[in-house]
Amino acid sequence: MKDRDIIEAVRRAARQEQFLDVVSREEAEKRFRAAVPHKPLAAETVELAAALGRVLAENLTAPIDLPPFDRSSVDGFAVRAADTAGASEPSPVRLRLNKEVLACGTAPALTVAGGSATAISTGGVVPRGADAVVMIENTAFGEDDSGPYVDIKRPASPGGFIAFAGSDIARGETALRQGLEITSREIGVLAACGLSSVSVVRRPRVGIISTGDELVPPGGDLPPGAIYDSNSAITAAAVRENGGEPVLFGIIRDDEDALATRVEKAIAETDLVVLSGGTSKGAGDVSHRILSKLGKPGIIVHGVALKPGKPICLAVARETPVIVLPGFPTSAIFTFHTFVTPLIRALAGLQPRGEDVVDAVLPVRAASEIGRTEYVMVSLGQTQEGLVAFPLGRGSGSVTAFSQADGFFSIDALADAADAGTPQSVHLIGKGLHVPDLVLAGSHDIGLDAVVSILARQGVHVRTLAIGSMGGLAALKRGECDLAPVHLLDPKTGLYNTPFLSEGLSLVPGWRRRQGVVFRKGDTRFEGKAARDAIASVAGDPDIILVNRNAGSGTRILLDGILSGQRPAGYANQPKSHNAVAAAVQQGRADWGMAIENVARLYGLGFLAVGDEHYDFILADSRRDRPAVQAFLNVLGSGEVRAALHALGFVPGDLALAGE
Amino acid sequence: MKDRDIIEAVRRAARQEQFLDVVSREEAEKRFRAAVPHKPLAAETVELAAALGRVLAENLTAPIDLPPFDRSSVDGFAVRAADTAGASEPSPVRLRLNKEVLACGTAPALTVAGGSATAISTGGVVPRGADAVVMIENTAFGEDDSGPYVDIKRPASPGGFIAFAGSDIARGETALRQGLEITSREIGVLAACGLSSVSVVRRPRVGIISTGDELVPPGGDLPPGAIYDSNSAITAAAVRENGGEPVLFGIIRDDEDALATRVEKAIAETDLVVLSGGTSKGAGDVSHRILSKLGKPGIIVHGVALKPGKPICLAVARETPVIVLPGFPTSAIFTFHTFVTPLIRALAGLQPRGEDVVDAVLPVRAASEIGRTEYVMVSLGQTQEGLVAFPLGRGSGSVTAFSQADGFFSIDALADAADAGTPQSVHLIGKGLHVPDLVLAGSHDIGLDAVVSILARQGVHVRTLAIGSMGGLAALKRGECDLAPVHLLDPKTGLYNTPFLSEGLSLVPGWRRRQGVVFRKGDTRFEGKAARDAIASVAGDPDIILVNRNAGSGTRILLDGILSGQRPAGYANQPKSHNAVAAAVQQGRADWGMAIENVARLYGLGFLAVGDEHYDFILADSRRDRPAVQAFLNVLGSGEVRAALHALGFVPGDLALAGE
Structure with missing residues (x-):
């Protein structure tokens, strides 16, 4: 490479920032909602078996009564209630049996005249003339000289044991309302009304394109410098989770023509296109140039003052919204949930995603950049004083931050940090709050996986926080974890771990x-x-x-x-x-x-x-009696763990202590 | 039909009870769990794109580091941190530019020697010799007599802006744990690890058979006495909701041979068979006879002391569990969730379904049968004192009870009722608690649907409780609803509704x-x-x-x-x-x-x-200013509602009052 080319190449790699015109999250949302209608798509008809999870496009007006006829809700005899007045066990009222038995599914042919009764099954049609049913338990039947009879031992009240036509759903009534998400319960109502298909909101088709020279699809080989494309898969899955239908358009190199062709195709075939940029700024640059050329209104927002997620680009090309997510996974997911999830759900007719928020104390300081709203991923733990929120601190390039976090809190754009000890509102990610049974905070080791796996099989939910040996020891002293896995060498004594014990802490030998x-x-x-x-x-x-x-x-x-x-x-x-x-x-x-x-x-x-x-464990003595701690200690000493440690080339601690 | 035949036919229709040997719910669960292993099925491999919602069959040990190399997290220059010591805006440190630009996806060829720097993009591989990256914002670059250079204006710290290999996920580490339900977040981790397929727990195949002479599949005509089969559809949907795969075996008449053949086929082809009996007891009878003949251990439980749901039958035929649900829809769903849901979820490897419970006051007495645990479906409302739970009182034959209920509470087997005013623990059904914005309790009318539909479109969540005019008036006086729709004729005056007003109540003309x-x-x-x-x-x-x-x-x-x-x-x-x-x-x-x-x-x-x-509305004056009440009043007077009422043949109330 020549000297001059280097400068040119550096300039090219660096130039994307000039396009950014950073606005606040609120302003970005306002502009995007003004440019893109957040409304349900048109209706389509689907078979009932395919309707689960879909959204009703129209009110369901019941086409029939449910039950469709006056139905007996017990096995017994259809009678005229007036005939049974004064009936009792010692002096029953004798009625003549009509010559039919009303099983399910058969229409009655005979009228119940005064003084008579017709046998009827649960679910049978109450015959003309009858106004009540007597349970078989309160009768005796047989034959006398006049023929078959039934003795009624308890008076019936009018309407007794009859479910009247339309008492469950009345014909013409709105049985299910437009906009409802169809669960098994609504499927039941639709089927009971006799519908084999239903009109639902069409699912938005979401085109997904990954861009970046460094991306390789999962399953292939990984050349030096390359990474696997995870954004396509995660975006597709998140689209499904929010009621959309992902359409994958593959990975495109940072080539303007190739990308332009693919974006055109995606715009033509889908309701909404999501590009996830490569991790390079150059990739975002290419997307930006393409979006500028696709016609009005074009780019709505490019750059939002939030972290992770600053370089997001929101555009509309010929009425199709196009969103360019940042390339780093955490940024991509965060901006997806901020801008794309609400749109997909609105197009699909689904209610906005519910958000659960819990209060938790931040045990350590979390720094933040002034001028951007910063979202901090946290792992939650339980102390005697309540919940604590440990920042995961993995950065926007992390794939695991989102999968390991319990939630996140935000630091205002005007603040440079959230201080240790301050309460925070943590927005939960995923399905509610599951506080772990056992928290291990400190240094991570592959041998620990074997221990945790066995505990998991026993139903003990373990959280491991990799915050380093010293961090773990500090968390233990603050009461934020049960055990701290450590490998701390004391330079003065040359001893591991024991010199770091203090009042109320004990050593549990590891390996x-x-x-x-x-x-x-x-x-x-x-x-x-x-x-x-x-x-x-x-x-x-x-x-x-x-x-x-x-x-x-x-x-x-x-x-x-x-x-x-x-x-x-x-x-x-x-x-x-x-x-x-x-x-x-x-x-x-x-x-x-x-x-x-x-x-x-x-x-x-x-x-x-x-x-x-x-590599040992420091235990807070006050926590020793907790069932999950006892389970941990038992598993640590088990033959299964010892075998696993040996296979990893480790020497279990008690052997070492025994002078091996 | 001859006299003797009648008696015989009645006997046949009545005889199933003799098979019931009723046990408590706890005993039934204990026996069923002892006979049927509630454990995950074997693993199968699926494509990543099909893995959403599945359960990991094995721990995922990370096959690679993430990131796979030391990665730059900014656009800038890879340097040796020591070279930048003392750098500042007024006196920058000048480094020579190496002749390569590390874009994403390219492996570096040159070493960063002391005094030099290499341009690097976000996501680029940190080159040999470099131990830090300087952000481009803190540099200036150009050419001087010695060639291209970069001026560093801020000192770099070792490791600055480098995400080290394995800092996100370390190769060999357990990245995801067996038994985890795969959401988009886990999909992201799997893809980032380069996996295009994953080992998951096989979904249990659940055979579904409906039995009953009265059943017609949805979509067909409904002859007199027949009802549509809703249990097949609702069971299939509930199987899906709980991680199973429904396999439909259709509707079988109450014919022993036909049913036996179909049950044999279902047992051979599925992991679990669910029969839902027709509403007749005869149907249950036939199922019972068949199950008795299918081999050991056969019937485990037949009859459980709960309401709804008493006649449930739990059996095992040649290692395949067979469950006969009661035919009435509410009973079927209730017993499905009691006995079948836990089994399907266990087979699928899913955690037991989470249950949300809220406290609510029962405003009216709910009677119960002694000797059976009774579950009462309720609709929840908000009062100033907290939640109230109205029993829906629709009975086990209702299809809508489950779809309209917010939850249920139980009345102990030893109690004959739950008294008015007592607190109850209400188990929520569906997705959490959504207290309505507006509650209308009283008489229902088809015209009301038009009003509620328009409010729903405006985002006002309305609950209508059909508890009759007098019931609605009582609920209004107790503060449990906003308005009571009524049509109450005062026999003395011959007037509708107005004679029923009292202090604090106003009439809103309806139609x-x-x-x-x-x-x-x-x-x-x-x-x-x-x-x-x-x-x-x-x-x-x-x-x-x-x-x-x-x-x-x-x-x-x-x-x-x-x-x-x-x-x-x-x-x-x-x-x-x-x-x-x-x-x-x-x-x-x-x-x-x-x-x-x-x-x-x-x-x-x-x-x-x-x-x-x-048909008018009685309004509690204290509620008049609530936004949802105002919205209701506005909609009631709107042209759209008036048009809808006219179409129904109704005369809007204000016209009537005006002397029409």
Whole structure:
């Protein structure tokens, strides 16, 4: 690449911001609603079996009475109530039996004259002349010289045990109202009225296009630098959840002509088009240029002062709304629910999505950018004082933030933070609030998954919050969790975890993980050497790059001890996990680092052992008697967990303590 | 039919009770759970696009890191943080630009050496050597004599604006747990992990058979005595709502061989069979005989002490559970949710259905049968003191009870009633509690539908409770509704409604409905006569049968006035609605009655006018200012409602008052 080309290329990559004309969320909603009618689509007729979840397009005027005739609600005898006056067990009234038995589904032929009765089944048609039914339990029947009779042992009241025609639904009455969402209960009413099909609001067809050079469809191989397209799948599913019908138009590279052609096709074939930009700003740029050319009114809003979600673009092309979501998953989902969900539901005739809000205390400070309404994803926990909301802090690029969050709260555009200890209104995501039985907050480890899986099978709902060992210890002391999984090395004593205990806290032994140097197999600078020798020989070479760990992590302390003051190239590269270290080495961004053995194996890396790290649990004594804590302690000591830990290459803690 | 045959036929129709061996609900559940494993079915693999709403059969262990590489979260320049120390707006640090631009989806080729920087897009791969990214907003770039450069105006911190590999999901970590219901959020995680298919719990196939000679499938003609089969449709929909797949086996007559063959087929092809008996006990009888012959363990429970739902039968035939629901719709749905829903959800791997319970006061006494737990369907209303629960009182034969109820409460088996004024725990049906904006309690009329429809379009949620004029007036005085629609004739004054007003109540004029004698067209005993003449001529004939109305109804009072003491044949036949009167005449159970003109037209009956009835609204003055009441008053006077009333043959009230 030539010098001049670089500058040009940088300019091209950077230029999208000039199109943004950021407005508030309220202004964006106002403009979008003014430009796009948020009203139910036209009606269509569907078979009853396909009507579940659809929305009634018209009032249902009952075409028949329900029941359609005066119906007996018991097995017994149809009589004239006046004939049974004074009847009792010792002196029953004897009526002559008419010569028919009114089973279900048969129309009566005979009139019940005074002094007579007709046998009738539950559901049978009450015959002419009868005005009540007597339950069979209050009768005796047989034959005497005059023929068959029934003895009535209790007086009937007029209308007794008769469900009159139309008493459930009257013909001509509005039985179901337009706009109602059809559940099994409404299906029952429709079927009982004899309808085999029903007029419902047409489902909006929502065209979905993903754009971005870096996107690969799930199921394919993942080349370096690429990511799987999750926005198409999640958008399609969210469209379905809100009463729409997704139509996938695939992944388009950041190519203006190809994208323009596909957008034209989508506009022609659907009611609404959702583009999710690639993560690059260039992608948004291309979408913007295309939307500018599709005709009036064109772009309504480009840029909204909310986080996540700023670069959203709302447009209308030839009466079809087109929405360009930001590429990062959390931003995409958030803006989808802010702008697209209400439109889809309105087109589908569904009520706006109900929102559940709970109050919770924010245990830590959450920073925010002034000038944008910021939405913070949180995980909820229960303390004795009420709910607490832990910010998940995963950022707009996270795919899991939305799936792991219980809800979110907002920080006003004028504030630079929400302070620790302040109450927040948390909007719940998903189906209501499920406070976990057991909360583990601290360092995460793959071995913990085995423990949690077994607990889950036992019905114990566990929440694990990966907030680091020190964060977990602080949360434990604040009463926000039951146990803190930690691997904290005390530099003074060289001991793990026990030096960090204080009054009211106990150690529950976990397991040991082998730490060591990871490198790409075949790298002769490391292969076959002892860990400390290898480190000594590469630490001074500016071309051999280290991937370090974050300050305060056990691994960092271990490595710092070995380096004793040296600062190899890459020392400042400080990710927070074993996986990130292994990935950096595997992908060649660095040449070596420190990680645990099973992660090295997972990435096919070489491994030079340095020592063992203790991954234990600190327990708040006040919580020891909780059933979920007891279940955790039992599972931790079980043979199944020990086997799982061995398979992962870990050494269960009690063995280690026993002097292994 | 011969005399002896009658007795035999009555015996046959009556004999099912002998099989019932009634147990408590708890005992029934215990036996059923002991006989039928309530556990998830085996796994199957489905495409991601078909996974929404399914249940994960296995833990998802992340096959890749997310992000898969150290990713830039902004547009800017990848640098070594140490190079930017001390940088500021007035004295920026100048770095040389490396000759590549890292757009999304491209793998870096060059290392960021000390003193250099590489342009990178949001989502780009952080290159080897770099440990931070500087936002483009804090830079300026250009060319000087040494070539392209970038000036850094703010120091970068190590790791700044980098999302490290695996920081969202770490490879090997349990990203989603077995047993989770897949929503759009989980779809996103699965797609981001690159999965195009997923292992889910197989959906239970539920065979559905309706039995009964009286059943006709929706869409067909309805012969006399027949009813439409609503249980198949409602059961199929409820199966879907709970994660199962309904398989319909049609309607079978009460024929033992035909039913046995169909049940055998259903057992062979499905995981669970639900029979819904016809309304006759004979139908249940046939099902019972068949189930007794299908092999061990056979019938587990037959008869449960609950109402509605007593005659339910739970069986297991060759490991396939078979449940015979009672035939009456409310009983069928209730027992379905009691015994079948938990099983389907367990087989599908879904959590038990959540239940919302609210406290509400019962305003009127609800009677109950001792010895059975009785469930009472209620409609909820809001008063100043809290929620009130009106029993719907529609009985187990009702199709609408379940669709119109907000919830139900139970009366203990040992109690004979729940008293007026007692608090009750109401289990909500459907999607949460939606207290209506406006409650109208009293007499129902078809004209009211027009008013309510218009209000519904305006977003006003109206609840109409058909509890009769006097019931509505009482509810209004207790503060349980906003308006009471009434048509109350005061026999002393001959006036409608106004004599019933008291302190704090006002009359809102509604409309007039023409009352008259209804008869089958062509019946020369009525055709062409004046109403009073016709009544005088038929009232004494024992073969000409009247269908009367309930005591206290305006129509009854009108007719009693004309009859002045006479008691024609059928006088004791006293249904509660115009429709029931018209249906009885149309179907030949009676020959004449009193009803309103538009109902006579609806049933194609002849009509001899007698006089006009006033259908008005009594308003609690204390509620007049509520927005929903104001909306009601506005709509009532609107041209649209007046037109609708005219079309129904009614005369709007204000015209009537004006002396029309």
